[in-house]
Amino acid sequence: MAKVLYSVTLSVDGFITGPGGDMRWMRPYLGPNPEVDELVPRIGAILVGRRTHDGDDPYKGEPNEGEAFGGGFSGPEYVVTHRPPADARPGVTYVDDFAKALAAAKDAAGDKYVNVMGASIAKQCIEAGELDEVLVLYAPVMLGDGTRLFEHPGGRTVRLERRSVTETPLATSLWFDVV
Template identity: 80%
Template sequence: MAKVLYSVTASVDGFITGPDGDMQWMRPYLGPNPEVDDLVPRIGSLLIGRRSHDGDDPHKGEAGEGQAFGGGWSGPMYVVTHRPPSDPDPGVTYVDDFAKALAQAKEAAGDLYVNVIGANIAKQCLEAGQLDEVLVFYAPVLLGDGTRLFDHAGGRTVRLERKSVTETPQATSMWFSVI
């Protein structure tokens, strides 16, 4: 059965995008990473928020632009949106209901991970009790503003259990199970 994983790169001050959804801040930290290399073949599908799907790409202007993990992964992608495009991207399924999209992504993933892309979709997974794991690649940078890794008005405590910590020249990753 598929597990739902939120894997994301964040600044040390907890932002996953810069102001106005900027992802170019991430470019210096996209170098080789053995943990990413190990994760990618374990991903069976992607569950993506529409803003993330349509947003800035840290691989802009490079060979992997517009592709998951800079072209390092391919497979079924499910975009949660109430505004499906009139000219949909090939290989992408647009679903207007979060629960349906998650169910389809889990079925497509089989025994592999459903990898979540987007803070809002990760929050919805968490609120539905469907987020199993969180993998954060902390880049050594402070952004000061942007989209937070996790934002809940009024606050909310979510207990995590650390599975591993890995250091590379580009980032320090922390992998957690959601309790």
């Protein structure tokens, strides 16, 4: 059965994008990462929100712009949106209901991960009790503003249990189980 994983690169001050959804800040930290290289083949499907799917791309101007993990992932992507585009990319399914999109992604993933992209979709997974793991790649940078990893007005405690810590020259990865 598929597990749901939120994997994300994060600034030290807690942002996954810069102001206005800018992800160019991430480029210096996208170099080789053995943990990510080992993870990508274990991903069976992507679950992503429309804003993240269509948003700024850290690989902008590169040959694999617009592709998950810079082209490292090839498989089904499920985009949660109420505004599906007229011209969908092959392998991308637009779904107007979060629960249906998650179920389809889990079915497609089989015994691999459903990799969640985007703070809003991750939050919906948490609220539905469907998030199993979190992999945070801390980049040594502070952004000061942008989209937070997890934001819940009034607060919400989500207990995590550390699974592993991995250091690379470009980032420090912390992998957690959601308790």
